[in-house]
Amino acid sequence: MDTDKFDKMPMYQYIVNDLRRKIERGELNPHDPLPTQIELAKEYNTSEITSRRAMSELVKEGHVYRIRGKGSFIQEKSNAEGGVKPIRTLYFVYQIETDSFNHPFFNDMFDGIKEVCEENGVDFYLWNIGKDYVLPDDPQAGIILLTGQDDFDLTRLSKWQQERRRIATVHFYYPHLGIPYVIVDNLTGGYLATQHLLSLGHRRIGVILTGNSVLDMNQEFSLRLQGYRLALSQHQIAFEPELIVFVSGSQERTEMGADGFRRLMSLDHPPTAVFATSDNKAIGAMEAARKMLLNVPNDISIVGFDDIQAGQYTYPPLTTVNQNTKKLGQRAAEILLFELKDGQNQLLKDEIVPTLKLRNSTGPVAMKGPDQ
Template structure:
């Protein structure tokens, strides 16, 4: 290394000073990788505890950031001393029932944010907005903004941009404002769920959705329906609106129960049903048992969300995991990297869901003489 060590300088501080010098004189550029704590310990002939402390302090001082599973990197904001180091990330929400945060969509997302924060020595808190839309006073804090399309006044976003707030939105997004965002790809999720059923030989596939009508389905469920239609189209299966059960109601299990019964009352009922959420699928399973319909021998049932309970239904529910832990990780990483993409617009990332195959779906039973 290029510095001489004073006997009075603790080794961890010596490592810190050396890395700072290399950043400040241009040897290390923004987003360049740093040696691992194991490599640093060998280079400086010290312990991993010492090198780990040096990296942790560099994170705290705003010189580097960490990405889980990839390593430590030089922070771009080092070149902009007028901006303070980010010490805290807030998940900001409005009009969201706190009880709903027990849903795995949120718990996994929070875990992803927290892990990135812990790796980088940053605190993580929730922040509920009231009618004043007041954000935390810390202008250097990172904001992961969780909004809904019906309960958020987007005019406040412009003011926050003028304050140069460090923001990324999740779940919903506002491309015209140039704010980076990370979302789950619900269209692909709907496609993958439907494709799974098609791969098992099903062509008559019902779908259960919440809403007042086909024209009144919220964004995420509408995208799942688009994915369903795309999968049918790519396999040359005609779309049959009769196989789409759209029912109002806040109780999703009841919606699934009523939707399944409506589908089974058709002259030509489906051989597989895709509930647009696990609760709808579980409600459908309850209705099937009442009707004496066997799952999956008579009808395959597919869910969406991968709730903890879905693994323990009888039979265990095939479903779609939204991978929202990765959504949380990427949102926090975008804040830490100080994303700037003025030429091509806001950074957009879509997290691809994963199909979880269990026992509620099976190949279509064929007639013996078919």
């Protein structure tokens, strides 16, 4: 391309102006894909550094948005031009103790949100609504909401909808309200953990769940139990209620797993494997097994759930389920920034599939296990 007459203009600015003109003329329409930075550099006979800077400027101006792994796209027009005003600030809104944020579920999710925001020139903050349910003053901000409390006032969600707040929930969801949500597929997570044990020959698999009963569990543990039952049914293995133990606690602790494990092993026909539905409970189960002189995994296999860092260094290292919450954060941010249409009730949703992390706490069923 001949750019001699633009010698006094920085090349990145020329690219910005050229693409902006194409947008204004309708040559590029909302959500049209743009060339890659390499392709832009070739098209404008410049370097990738220059094309990257041009794309960054277009993102800052609200003309372009980026989706990790997919590319760059033309943004909707601003409200002044009859379209949607781009979100320039995104808040993670919560009502829980920040101590919980030490869990990898939150750390990874925040990293995912932050990456999408940084790529698109969007500010990202945490915001505690407290007991008064006070949202940020900016009505154009995007809100990723974690309710996480049994006593959360759902009338507040309806009110925020009437105010046309741009909200997506994570972890918990309310389909009847038509609010977009992103969740981890806990049913598949429970299925993967159980299927792995079944593939090793285990047929009596105990489960340690947080709650007081099958009717008194939160959504995530209930779905993990459903995944367990689905895996059993596919192998024509009868569900045995005695292999399910419930432990109470407001937070996941190792003692809960130790207690559940002791109760399972006291059965007349104890399990050969245990699915502890959190890593903390799984680590507690491993400690209890050691005190009972049971070898993990030769005598008993144990699977956790969460993939906390400590699980990599237990002896033996813990087989577990990683919830892929970085992807959960990315998708929640992408839905708010790029997919949610202003003034419309849309039940946009996504379920993030977990991943089984194989380590050494699981092995083939013993020839003479507790149930043999």
